[in-house]
Amino acid sequence: MFPFNRSSPRILWLTIPILGVFTARGAAAGVSLDITNAESIKSAASQIAFDLVTFYTGNNTGDTPGNLPDPYYWWEAGAFFGALVNYWSYTGDSIYNDITKQAMIHQAGKKGDFMPENQTYTEGNDDQCFWALSAMIAAERNFPAPTSPTPGWLAMVQAVFNEQAHRWDTSACGGGLRWQIYTWNSGYLYRNSIANGCFFDIASRLARYTGNDTYAKWATKAWDWTHMIGLIGTQYEIFDGVTDVDNCTSHDHNRWSYNAGVWLHGASVMYNYTTEQGSEISSAWRERTDSLLKATSHFFPEDDIMFEPNCEASGKCNVDQLSFKAYLSRWLAEVTQYAPYTYDTIMARLRSTAVAAVAQCLGGDTGTFCGHKWSIGDYDGTTGVGQQMGVLEVLQGLLAADVGGALTSSTGGESKGDSAAGTGDSETKAELPVMHIDNGDRAGAAIVTSLFVGFVAWAVYGMVS
Numbered sequence: 380m381f382p383f384n385r386s387s388p389r390i391l392w393l394t395i396p397i398l399g400v401f402t403a404r405g406a407a408a409g410v411s412l413d414i415t416n417a418e419s420i421k422s423a424a425s426q427i428a429f430d431l432v433t434f435y436t437g438n439n440t441g442d443t444p445g446n447l448p449d450p451y452y453w454w455e456a457g458a459f460f461g462a463l464v465n466y467w468s469y470t471g472d473s474i475y476n477d478i479t480k481q482a483m484i485h486q487a488g489k490k491g492d493f494m495p496e497n498q499t500y501t502e503g504n505d506d507q508c509f510w511a512l513s514a515m516i517a518a519e520r521n522f523p524a525p526t527s528p529t530p531g532w533l534a535m536v537q538a539v540f541n542e543q544a545h546r547w548d549t550s551a552c553g554g555g556l557r558w559q560i561y562t563w564n565s566g567y568l569y570r571n572s573i574a575n576g577c578f579f580d581i582a583s584r585l586a587r588y589t590g591n592d593t594y595a596k597w598a599t600k601a602w603d604w605t606h607m608i609g610l611i612g613t614q615y616e617i618f619d620g621v622t623d624v625d626n627c628t629s630h631d632h633n634r635w636s637y638n639a640g641v642w643l644h645g646a647s648v649m650y651n652y653t654t655e656q657g658s659e660i661s662s663a664w665r666e667r668t669d670s671l672l673k674a675t676s677h678f679f680p681e682d683d684i685m686f687e688p689n690c691e692a693s694g695k696c697n698v699d700q701l702s703f704k705a706y707l708s709r710w711l712a713e714v715t716q717y718a719p720y721t722y723d724t725i726m727a728r729l730r731s732t733a734v735a736a737v738a739q740c741l742g743g744d745t746g747t748f749c750g751h752k753w754s755i756g757d758y759d760g761t762t763g764v765g766q767q768m769g770v771l772e773v774l775q776g777l778l779a780a781d782v783g784g785a786l787t788s789s790t791g792g793e794s795k796g797d798s799a800a801g802t803g804d805s806e807t808k809a810e811l812p813v814m815h816i817d818n819g820d821r822a823g824a825a826i827v828t829s830l831f832v833g834f835v836a837w838a839v840y841g842m843v844s
Contacts, residue, residue, distance in 0.1 A: 408746030412737045412774075414730050417781055421470045423737060424774045428466050428475065430748050431767040435459070438478050443497060445482035450698050451764055453498050454506035457486070458702065461513030462768050465709065468520040469775040469782055476523060483517070483532075484525050486510060491530035492538035492801050503559045503566065504543055508577030511539035515584050518794035519785035531795030533588065538801030540585055543578050544597060552627035554604045558620070570627060571620030572610050572638040575601055580645035587652040588787045589796065598649055602667075605642075615670040616677070617642050633689055635700070636678045640707035643671040647717040668718055672725070678707060683731035684754040685773070691752060694759075701751055702765030705772045708732070712776025716784035729776050736770045 410426050413419035437446040437456075447456040463479045466472065488495035493510040494502065516522070518532040525531060530538070548557055548570075556574045559567040579601040586594035605611050608627050610618050617638040621627035650664035680686055685704050690696035711729060715722040732753060741758040742748040749770040750759035786792035 408741050410737050410740045410747050412734065414733055414777060417778060420774060420777050421472075424466065424470055424771060425472060426745075426747050427740065427749065427767060427771045427774060428463070428472075430743060430745060431459075431462070431764065431771055432475060432478075434764045434767070435478065437482055443485070444478075445486035447764060452506075452699065453486075453502065454509045455699065455702055455764060456482070457493070457506070457510035457513050458706065459764060459768060461509075461516050462705065462709070462771055464513060464516045464520060464522050465775055466771065467522065468516075469778045480523060480525070483510070483514060484529055487514070487530070487535050490538065490801070490803075491535045492542060493535065494542075500561070501564060503564065504546065504556050504574040505558065505571070505577055507539055507560075508543070508574065508581065511536045511581055512577060515581060515588075518588065518792060519584070519787075521786060521791070521793055524794060530797060530800060533792075533794035533796035534800045536581060536585060537796055537798055540578075540581050540594070540597075541799075541801035543581075547600075551623040552608060552621065554600075555608065555627075568623040569620050570608075570623070571631075572605065572617050573619075573635075573641065575605050575610070576617070576638060576641035576645065579605070580641050580648070583645040583648035583652065584785070587648055587785075588792060589798075590787070590789065591798070595649070595652060598645065602646075602649075611642070615667070615674040617671075617674070634677060635689060635703055636675075636685070636687055636707040637703040639671065639675050639678065640710040643668065643675060644710035644714060644717075646671055647714040647721070651717040665718070668714070668721070672714070672721060675707070675711070678704075679728050679732075681754060682735075683728045684735045685728070685732045686754055694752075696751065698763070698765065700765075701761075701763055702768055704751075704753075705765065705769040708769060708773035708776055712772075712779040713785070715779050722780065726777070726779075729773055733770075733773050733777055736773055739766075740770060 410423045412423045436442050436448045437444045460479045463475045493507045514532045514535040555570040558569040558571045558574050582594045582598035619631040619633040646667045650668050653661040711725050715725050736753040739750040740747050742762045748762040749766045750761045751766045752759040
């Protein structure tokens with residue numbers, strides 16, 4: 380049973396009613412929205428969030444806090460709770476704070492680094508990062524803090540940063556983070572924009588929050604490598620990734636909205652951070668912010684409505700890809716806070732997108748669940764975490780000017796940090812948390828891995844034959 384009871388649930392009417400369609404809750408199908416009225420935006424966001432949380436099962440008896448059910452992967456659950464932290468921050472509604480706090484603490488694991496035992500064997504750098512990004516939102520917004528001895532939100536992010544900085548790999552391609560952490564996971568040889576972009580964004584935000592320039596140097600290092608390797612194009616397009624196989628000389632030129640969003644967001648944070656450090660440094664980051672923002676036009680091809688070109692028109696977006704527009708929406712709204720001069724450009728897009736997106740919210744038992752194809756004018760018949768989260772993020776982003784920007788340790792941020800988090804022996808070597816691995820273990824692991832690869836090759840050969 381859904382765990383939240385509203386004694387007086389709102390009855391939300393369409394601005395333009397759909398006649399003859401009613402839901403189990405007694406409301407006309409659809410969500411009412413007046414984008415010029417903050418209370419209307421909050422009311423619409425409340426309904427969208429309510430429907431979003433019905434997908435969550437981690438607080439059911441026998442389930443694991445922080446888990447979303449199949450087919451959703453662990454990383455998307457991390458993004459899910461970031462959306463709920465944002466919901467509280469933008470609307471002031473704390474109804475989901477308890478499950479959010481419980482989930483994030485549980486999935487941070489024993490070491491507070493988002494490498495819990497139930498995920499570590501299969502998680503990648505980007506998976507770990509998406510949970511850390513949600514913890515960073517919590518730190519920047521003074522979301523209710525964990526109680527001791529659990530590390531604070533800031534310390535969790537610092538642990539992830541320290542571990543990932545140690546994984547920076549110069550064995551090929553001149554540097555960069557691999558997609559995967561461990562050799563046995565598919566994609567280990569791939570160095571992609573989202574893993575490196577999340578690391579860049581975290582480093583930028585830690586620099587700004589703490590004032591420690593070491594983080595900024597790492598952000599610059601991540602930017603320089605990604606630009607050098609060609610994942611940031613000449614027109615500031617963000618391409619998906621490269622592989623070790625050819626020393627990262629061939630590129631996957633697919634462009635995804637979340638890749639564009641995370642690099643734009645991090646650049647705007649660096650612009651904000653460097654504004655007091657001299658015009659030359661700040662102007663460089665402003666130019667990058669402007670160029671990346673211009674490149675996001677790729678995702679607004681018609682009428683300023685957000686679109687995922689690689690898969691949306693064909694209807695072949697997979698479960699992960701259905702959520703990408705949520706992150707671009709989230710990060711665009713926050714860019715207006717880090718670089719206020721972008722407000723008019725970005726808000727014009729978010730307002731148009733919000734109107735189109737909410738018009739899709741006609742599904743599910745309530746008649747308010749949302750679809751994905753926001754630009755087509757008619758409900759596309761789909762429901763899911765990605766679709767719901769996307770509409771929530773674009774809606775609450777409209778309130779960016781009405782709430783304070785991200786805090787820092789010198790402007791009221793209270794989250795407890797630990798600059799040495801994640802620097803213990805097992806953490807910095809990116810080893811499994813359930814054992815200490817010595818040189819003999821590594822040799823054994825290499826043998827096991829070789830045997831496993833040989834077995835897979837034999838099996839594939841057999842199937843082909």
